[in-house]
Amino acid sequence: xxxxxxxxxxxxxxxxxxxLREVRDEDNATITPRQCKPHVQKMRRTISPYWLVAASxxxxxxxxxxxxxxxxxxxxxxxxxxxxxxxxxxxSLAAGDVNFALLVVN
Amino acid sequence: MKRLTANALSALTDAELMQRIxxxxxxxFDTLYNRYARRLGGFFLRMLAYDTAKxxxxxxxxxxxxxxxxxxxxxxxxxxxxxxxxxxxxxKNEYRHETIRQAYVExxxxxxxxxxxxxxxxxxxEQRQRLRQxxxxxxxxxxxxxxxxxxxxxTIPEVAHIVGCxxxxxxxxxxxxxESVKRMMNEYK
Numbered sequence: 426x427x428x429x430x431x432x433x434x435x436x437x438x439x440x441x442x443x444x445l446r447e448v449r450d451e452d453n454a455t456i457t458p459r460q461c462k463p464h465v466q467k468m469r470r471t472i473s474p475y476w477l478v479a480a481s482x483x484x485x486x487x488x489x490x491x492x493x494x495x496x497x498x499x500x501x502x503x504x505x506x507x508x509x510x511x512x513x514x515x516x517s518l519a520a521g522d523v524n525f526a527l528l529v530v531n
Numbered sequence: 532m533k534r535l536t537a538n539a540l541s542a543l544t545d546a547e548l549m550q551r552i553x554x555x556x557x558x559x560f561d562t563l564y565n566r567y568a569r570r571l572g573g574f575f576l577r578m579l580a581y582d583t584a585k586x587x588x589x590x591x592x593x594x595x596x597x598x599x600x601x602x603x604x605x606x607x608x609x610x611x612x613x614x615x616x617x618x619x620x621x622x623k624n625e626y627r628h629e630t631i632r633q634a635y636v637e638x639x640x641x642x643x644x645x646x647x648x649x650x651x652x653x654x655x656x657e658q659r660q661r662l663r664q665x666x667x668x669x670x671x672x673x674x675x676x677x678x679x680x681x682x683x684x685x686t687i688p689e690v691a692h693i694v695g696c697x698x699x700x701x702x703x704x705x706x707x708x709x710e711s712v713k714r715m716m717n718e719y720k
Contacts, residue, residue: 431706438713441662442681448659449573449682455583456572461564461591463598464557 537562545610552601564594570683571618577678578622580667585625593618612689615679619693622675658719665715673708676701 435442540548540562551559568590575586596617604613666674672694679690680701687705691698 428702431702431709434706434709438709441709441713441716444658444662445666445681448662449577451659452576452581453569453573456569456576456586456590458565458568458572459587459591461568461594462557463595464555464560 534558541566546606549601549604549610550606552598553604560594560598563597567614568594571614574615574618574678574683575622577663577666577682578619578675579625581663589618589621589625593621596621609689611683611685612692615683615685615689616693619675619679658716661716661719662712665712668715669708669711673704673711676704677708677712680705 534556535543535558537558540551540559543551543559543562545563545566548559548563552563571593572586572590575589576583579585579589593614597614600617604610666677669677675694676690679685679693680687685693687698687701691701694701
């Protein structure tokens with residue numbers, strides 16, 4: 426195809442091409458661009474599992490770091506409290522007995 | 532890289548915006564989207580036989596791709612050409628494409644039969660509808676080249692790159708397409 430042939434045809438069709446661009450602008454005006462936030466979608470996709478893993482690790486670490494109750498009776502353990510509150514049961518407990526109601530509370 | 536205001540961003544070229552988008556700058560992406568969304572929407576509209584909802588969905592799909600493949604853009608190539616190449620591929624992937632086009636041409640023909648007494652405004656609208664119909668009824672390869680060159684104002688080398696054929700072939704398609712559209716419009720007169 427010769428360049429000049431196409432150019433000549435375009436010159437002869439100038440009116441048509443003008444109309445074509447008018448139609449194009451009219452068509453483009455009917456488009457309502459919606460919001461497009463692929464970066465936001467991307468963030469949601471990547472951060473979500475990250476937070477899940479991070480929260481699990483944090484929970485585990487905190488769980489491990491928390492002080493555990495000693496199995497040995499201490500001054501403020503339920504065993505000691507028993508001595509002061511045994512009146513509620515009307516009798517003293519023998520050494521080594523456990524007041525389960527107090528255990529639940531503590 | 533210094534963050535710019537929306538006004539300052541809108542003064543940047545496409546390639547400069549893409550450079551910023553490549554570094555993950557969201558505001559630059561929004562600027563580029565606002566610059567091209569309507570224009571690309573119109574392109575999809577014509578390529579997909581005036582299915583407005585589909586065209587709007589395609590714009591979304593296209594810009595999700597722009598974001599996804601932002602690092603693959605090379606600043607030495609024209610951005611419009613890169614963008615339209617992706618848009619053109621999306622159209623090609625649209626399987627219903629041909630069926631939709633046929634349905635639209637048939638609908639236009641029916642509308643034409645139902646035309647009432649013409650007023651000046653109606654005549655103008657009808658002429659535009661005729662032109663849409665003429666373009667839509669072109670063979671796919673001719674229509675694609677025609678829309679990319681005359682509507683989207685891409686150069687012949689750019690069109691050749693997008694549709695994947697030699698420049699001479701694009702010129703022939705344009706010539707034949709223009710001739711056909713002109714003939715169809717003259718028949719109407």
